[in-house]
Amino acid sequence: AVVGRKDLIKEIYLFCRSTGPALSPFNAWVLSKSLETLEVRMERHAANALFIAQALEGHPKVAWVRYPFLPSHPQHAVAKKQMSDGGGIVCFEITGGVDAGRTFLNSLEMLSLTANLGDTRSIASHPASTTHAKLTEEERQTVGITQGLIRISAGLEKKEDIVADILQALEGGRSC
Numbered sequence: 001a002v003v004g005r006k007d008l009i010k011e012i013y014l015f016c017r018s019t020g021p022a023l024s025p026f027n028a029w030v031l032s033k034s035l036e037t038l039e040v041r042m043e044r045h046a047a048n049a050l051f052i053a054q055a056l057e058g059h060p061k062v063a064w065v066r067y068p069f070l071p072s073h074p075q076h077a078v079a080k081k082q083m084s085d086g087g088g089i090v091c092f093e094i095t096g097g098v099d100a101g102r103t104f105l106n107s108l109e110m111l112s113l114t115a116n117l118g119d120t121r122s123i124a125s126h127p128a129s130t131t132h133a134k135l136t137e138e139e140r141q142t143v144g145i146t147q148g149l150i151r152i153s154a155g156l157e158k159k160e161d162i163v164a165d166i167l168q169a170l171e172g173g174r175s176c
Contacts, residue, residue, distance in 0.1 A: 041120070041156060045088030048122075048154035048162060053090045055163045061100075061170045063093040063148065089117060090152045094170070097147035101126040104150060107169035110161060111152070122155035122162050 002012050016022045023031065046069075053067035065072070068079035069086030079086060094100045104126070105113055111124045115131060125131065132145045140146070154162065 042088070043085065044156050045118075045154050046085035048156070048159045049088045049090050049152070050086055051159040052152055052154055052163055052166065053086075053092075055167070056090070056092050059167075059170060061095050063095050066091040088154045090154065092150050092152075093146055094148040094150050098126075098128050101148055101150060102129055103172055104169050107172055108165055109168070110157070110165040111169075117151070117153040119153065120156045122157055122165075123153040124166075125151045125153075127151060 002009050049067060050069050053065050053070050056062050057065045057070060057072065067073060067086050067090045068075060068083065070076065073079065094104055096103075105124055108124055111122045112119070113125070114123050115125065117123060117125075127145045127149055128140060128147050132140050132143070135143075135145070137147075152166070
C-alpha cells in the first residue's frame with residue numbers, strides 16, 4: 001500500500017501500473033519471510049566461501065584464488081576494514097585452461113551448474129565457456145575472464161561437503 005498525498009500517489013500509481021513493480025500479496029509474504037533469515041543465510045554463505053577459498057589456496061591444480069578475506073587477496077586489508085565478511089563468491093584459476101574448466105564442471109556431483117549466483121545451493125560456473133563464451137579471447141581478457149576461471153557461489157550446505165565435491169572434481173571426478 002502507498003500512503004501519502006494524492007498528487008504523489010498518482011505519480012507512483014502510474015509508474016507501478018506501467019512498469020509492474022508491485023508484488024502480489026503472496027510474493028510479498030514470501031519476501032517478508034525470506035528477509036527474516038537473510039542475516040543468518042549471508043553469514044553461512046560467507047563462512048562457507050572462506051572455507052572453500054582456504055581449501056583451494058595452494059592446491060596444485062589451482063593457479064590462484066580470489067576471495068577478499070584471504071590474506072593473499074590484493075585488497076585484503078581494505079576488505080577487512082570495510083566489510084564484516086567476504087561474501088559468498090570465490091573465484092579461482094584452474095590450470096589447464098578451458099578444457100580443464102569443462103572437465104571440472106562435468107565432474108562436480110553436488111554443486112549445481114547454473115548461470116545464477118546466490119542460491120541456497122552451491123553453484124559453479126566457468127564463464128569462458130558459458131556466460132562470456134560469445135566474447136573474443138581479447139574481450140574476455142580485458143574483463144578478467146581467463147580460460148581457466150571458475151566461480152563458486154557458496155551455498156548453505158555443510159562446508160566440508162562442498163569442498164569434498166570441489167576437490168574430487170579437480171582430480172577429474174571419482175571415476176578417474
